[in-house]
Amino acid sequence: MTTSSRPIIRLDRVSKHYGDAVRRVTALDDVSVDIGAGEFTAVMGPSGSGKSTLMHVAAGLDQVSSGRIWIDGVDVTGLGDKELTELRRRRLGFVFQSFNLVPTLDVAENVRLPFLLGGHKVTREESAWIDRLVEMLGLGDRLSHRPHQLSGGQQQRVAIARALASRPAVVVADEPTGALDSRTGSDVLQILRGAVSEWGQSVVMVTHDPVAAANADRILFLADGRVVGDRPAMDAAAISTTMLGMETAA
Known part of the structure; x- marks a missing residue:
């Protein structure tokens, strides 16, 4: 299921199991899907459908039980922890529901955290991009504030600025x-x-x-660890109807 000439993430027959043979739970069941570059893809499904597991393995945050995954052309399936950490830092940005900001750092330091962790000196061009991001996100007068001094919306804006600061190949957002x-x-x-x-x-x-x-270009619907729907942009009402139909069928 390819949506562009160059997928940014490719999953090939990916399965993820938890537990032992007696109490095995299958979170993902033989999933093959391409995530198109330059697209906004939403992943939906009922609770327990495997959508969070899909995101975690697709972002290299969790190992698969079987199958292969490519991120921006790199086969990550056999990479060690150090290589995976480096790839995530360079090619992925993350936005989580819980913000995950460092409480002891101010806004400016939190935004530049990917560079600090990688021991990478920010170039003049990168600094100009970060300044532009900060301005666009309305954080210009908050740079010296710590996370506890910000509203929830401001904290999420900081998390988005951090995710975009290094211009990663893909931004992964979990219930942002x-x-x-x-x-x-x-x-x-x-x-x-x-x-x-x-x-x-x-x-x-x-x-x-x-x-x-409804803001996405494409919506993947999951149920029981499988992709059961792959749809172009839909409005909220149509998405709700689709989800209701899935939950009724379950």
């Missing part, structure tokens, strides 16, 4: 609006949408919210 009110959540989704349409990023977002998923 789950802890936000609807207005702030809408702002965050517009920023992610802009990352795709204006800056050429690729975004993969796991969400249970049809309104959030």
Whole structure:
């Protein structure tokens, strides 16, 4: 299922099991899917459908039980921890529901954290990009603030700035609006949408919210660890109807 000439993430017959042979739980069951470069892809499904597991293995955060995964052309299936960590740092940006900001660092330091962790000196061009991001995200007057001095929406904006700062190949967002009110959540989704349409990023977002998923170019529906639907952009009402049908069938 290829949506562009160059997939940014490719899963080939990927399965993920937990537990032993007696109590084995299958979270992903022989999944093959391509995530298109320069696209906003939403991943949806009922609780326990495997959507979070899909995101974790697709981002190199968890090992697969079988199958292979490529991220930006790199086969990550057999990579060791050090190589995986380096690849995630260089090619992936992460936005989580819980923000995951470092409480002892101010906004400026949190945004530049990927560079600090990698021991990479920020170039003049990278610094200009970060300054532009900070301005676009409305964080210019918050750079010296610590996370506890910010609202939830501001903290999520910092997390997005951090995710985009190193211009990664793909941004992975796990329920990025789950802890936000609807207005702030809408702002965050517009920023992610802009990352795709204006800056050429690729975004993969796991969400249970049809309104959030309606911002995507493509929606993957999961059930029982399998991709059961692969649809182009849909409005929130159509997504809700599809989800309701899946839960009724289950």
